[in-house]
Amino acid sequence: MATATEDLTEPHVLARAKRRLFPEDGAEAYAVVDTQFARERWVDRATIDEAVREALAPFNHVRVGSGYPDLVGVRPLDDDLLAVDRLGGEPPLIAVEAKGYAGGGVDTERGIVQARDRLGEANVAFLAAPSAAISQTDRSLARECNVGVLAVDGDGDVRALERPRVVGNRTADAATSIRFQASAQGVAGKSFGLNHPKNYLAYPLAVAHDRDTETVLAERVVGATDAARAGAAFLNLVAVEPDRTTLTALGKEVVRFGLAECGSVDAALDAFEAWKRSRKRFCEVAPKWGQLARRVVYAYPATELLVTELQSLHDDGERDPTLREFVEYLHELHPTFTVELFLRGDEGVRGRALTDDGDLRSEVLADGDAYHSPTVFQLKAMLYHAGIVSERGSEPHRLDPREDRWALRHDVSPVRE
Known part of the structure; x- marks a missing residue:
């Protein structure tokens, strides 16, 4: 990436702001950048470095409020980025408008107004701009509009000059898609590693078994236990935490179904063992379990x-x-x-x-x-x-x-x- 202040074009500014707001720290988060930044050349015909485009990806054109933010994402934000604690337990929907040098001045005022207009649906909005272009007038306007201001230095440092308050909006269909991707059930950068629902239905049964979950699952159902656990989490059958995996309400219902059908968790897992490597349609091989799979998959x-x-x-x-x-x-x-x-x-x-x-x-x-x-x-x-x-x-x-x-x-x- 460029380092000189005059080289802080809008794509460079946005890439640095994204890195500050969405660090790769394992938090449940997801962000997309507007499709205009996927091009090889920017509006002033300056080349967008491949490294910058890679940092900005993935791209999508997401309407939030009155327009299309340069970046929209979902993530729990650090305390130094917000004026007050966020509302409720759900991570905020974040909108960012970036402004940079393009052969002239930096239209920071327009960026603040654009960011404010995103608050019709976003919970938090920021302007990101080169530090040297942000005036005291800009900061006063941002405070009045409840817009955060991220100052981007030529050396890559990003500072929060103004910290916004979180507002409690309900998001429309487009922004809800970003929330979905940031959730435990989102498909971004993840995978249903296995393509048969029996492997995921069996995971709650293995959790409820008195033996080690991974061992009993590998012996009776499938050896790819990590993929089975991830898929069970996508389908909301289990909640995976750093130190343990627990059953959700839906996962407990799968266990109850197994008890009702087979008499015990162990006997239910015996049935799954008999279906190993079957390529027939599951709802035909095991009609009752297939109906349960249908309800679970439909809930996704x-x-x-x-x-x-x-x-x-x-x-x-x-x-x-x-x-x-x-x-x-x-x-x-x-x-x-x-x-x-x-x-x-x-x-x-x-x-x-x-x-x-x-x-x-x-x-x-x-x-x-x-x-x-x-x-x-x-x-x-x-x-x-x-x-x-x-x-x-x-x-x-x-x-x-x-x-x-x-x-x-x-x-x-x-x-x-």
Whole structure:
């Protein structure tokens, strides 16, 4: 990255602000930067260093309040960044507007006004700008608008000159997608490492067993215990903490179901052992457990949206859209969520797939490697085994989005009026 003050263009400023607000410290967090920053050259035709673009990725075009912030994310913020403690137990939704040098002055006042307008939905808003460009007038205006001010120095240091108060807003659909990605169930940078729901249903049973969880799971169900635990957490069956893993309310219900069906946790795990390496649809091999899997998978936040929109396509006469067609259709209705769920988050993929305005480039959607494996492979396979969709998922390197079909196994005919 550039170090001279005059080289603090908007992308450089934003990259440094992102690093300050979203350090890689293991906290439950997620942030995206607006798609305009994915281009190779900035507005003044200056080249955006590849290292800067990598630091800014992933990209998406997310509407918050009255417009599209340069950065939007969710994270618990350090005390030195906020004027008062945050509200409630949920991490705040953060919006950032960055301003930098581009052959002239730095329009800090406009950045403050833009950041203030994001507070219609964001909980916290910041202006990030070069230190030398921030005046006392700017700081006074920011205080009046409840906008934080991050001063970026040429050496990379970022200081909070003004600290905002957290406001308690409910977020709209687009921002909710970012909250989803920051949650334990988000797919960003993570993976449903296994593609059969039985491996995840078995994990609560192994937790409830009187022997060591990982040992009994490896012996009876699947050796990839870390992947099984992660998937069980995505499906809200367990809560994974640094020193222990506990059952959620849904996980306890899985255990109760196993007790009712089999008489004991041990006997239930015996049944799972018999299903090892079975490639048949789970809901047909084990109908009752398959119904339980269907309820658990349907409770996953992404599933209801996928099913609802597949049904809408069916109602319109499109019974088995290809993956490419489905993503294009879904993006028209839920653009932010579609990008987060289906497209890989690395800078190269989203830079090719999205225009500055967040529109999809259709030709990129024909490339299987552009897609997020946890969705097109593992999640789709689970939907298949639970009896929700008609076909299995495919790994991205084997995926042809022009042939891969997304269709409901059982669709519902429109109700006649």
